[in-house]
Amino acid sequence: MNMQRRLPFLETLAYLNPWRKSRLETYILQTCIQAFASALMIVSSLIFLIEYVSISKNLGAKADVSGLSVIGLMLEKSPGSILVLLPFAFLFGSLFAFVNLNRRSELIAMRAAGVSAWRFVTPAAILAFAFGLMTIGVFNPVASRLSDHYDKVVGQISHDADVKDMGAIYLRQGEGSQQIVIRAESQDKVIGHLKGVTFWVYDIDAKQVPVFRKRIDAQEATLRAGFWQLKNAREASVEGPAVPAYDVLTIPSNLDPQKAFKKYASTQAVPFWRLPGLINQNRISGFSTAMYELKLHQLLSTPLMFAAMTALGAVFSLRLMRLGGMTGLVISGISLGFVIFFVNQLFSSMGKAGVIPIFLAGWSPAVLAMLAAMTLIVYTEDG
Known part of the structure; x- marks a missing residue:
């Protein structure tokens, strides 16, 4: 009975796989999914721990909050932070996946059979790109709703509405x-x-x-x-x-009572689908829309960023294990990921300050990361 119930679900997943007739790409997809899930669990666990300590410390001095309430607040606040660090989950997951393939000599066998690096990097990158689309349309609205509810609950617990601050x-x-x-x-x-x-x-x-x-x-x-x-x-x-x-x-008045005060909400608490309307409302009200326009472009570039980080993780794992130096390459890949994160924050600050156009600030980090990944793959593949 259990197998019969699981078969339709497995058949659906198999149908969604564009390489379902190719064993090599399907095997790489399965390996990457397991690695991405493991990396995501590690990142999420760290965020849960940090948020739990932070909420306990901040609310403990203001009100008597039970442990279960703190856990509930933690689960509402953490998804927003997890989404911010998701690129690292794909970077680490890609590194873990391809390093394991290398250690088991499976990657060596693929290269010996004449399989191009593009062939086994592309499925992982497309998988990350698809997850980025889901992040924009599903996960971001859910995380924004939870974040908004968290702000309201914290305001009630501390007996001080957010707007008064x-x-x-x-x-x-x-x-x-x-x-x-x-x-x-x-x-x-x-x-x-x-x-x-x-x-x-x-x-x-x-x-x-x-x-x-x-x-x-x-x-x-x-x-x-x-x-x-x-x-x-x-x-x-x-x-x-x-x-x-x-x-x-x-x-x-031509202001919308439901939207006129939304500008006081943080960008993290505004879901993707409401950003265009909020931007338009702020324009009518005469207020700056830079923060929300930047958030919109950053969300739209999310699939490209996920794919780029996945490709970067893969390219730093292609060196044969018998040649040595794999540890240094992995550290270099992780360091490059932090550099991209820093560049993303730098461009965000420059965009908010009006130093560079909003469109450029939102898309440049993802485009630069993808160009870096493609350059490294070409250099590794063709010398």
Whole structure:
């Protein structure tokens, strides 16, 4: 019965294998899958341990949290960190897989039979590329949702909403001939409910120059669909004396109540499918979209990065064991992986600062890693 239940699943996996009629590529795929899974388990275990200690230390001083609660929070926070370090899992997994093939002389037999390095590196790279696509469409949204829930739970445990830690809040809205700059001293636990709010209203003249028109101060302001609702508001314009206070005042708004405050969320808590909408909303609100555009391009380049790291791991494992020097090559491969990670962080910082274009900052590390891998394979194969 168990074999009958497993057969459809195994048949599905076999059908998804583009090399299902080739034993060599299928064997390499199986070996790489086992190695990738082992490397991923090691990386995940380290992250779980680090996050558990971090959460216990940070929350232990604020509230009485049980061990099970800490484990639950750890499981919600860790996936985001695991996704950041996934390229290393593919680098280490590829190194382990091909070094083992080399130690068992299987790689030697392949090379002696005239099999090109491209033939057994390509299946591993394509496998990593496919996993990168799954990371973008499935794993990233799941990790983002868990991260967002983690932030909310931690805010409730510490009895302090995340938005209160951000100090003053600034928004901008408007289109056509009018722009409104909004400043609030704080935001309530209910997103969109601001306290100590000031609205500066500007008219845009024929030369596209903003001209100050009036100021509105309110004790509270709530963003609803299509308008702001102000309480205890007082209006003052440049054309006349201050208007008596309003108990309730409404101001038209083109901001979306569900998205206007999403810019305060970290990029890690925003899933891939919501990034384009959030970027557009921030543009309407007049805020910088660099961080979210960079995150979008980095996610889109994820499959290429995974494939590049896998190819790099393979190319540093092709040297015959009897020639020696394998340990040095493995260390060189790991060192190159850390260099690529550093370059990725450097380009991210430069992109956020506006030193280089966002597109270049998001794609350059993955492209450079792939070019380095292809260059090393060509050098190894053709001298």
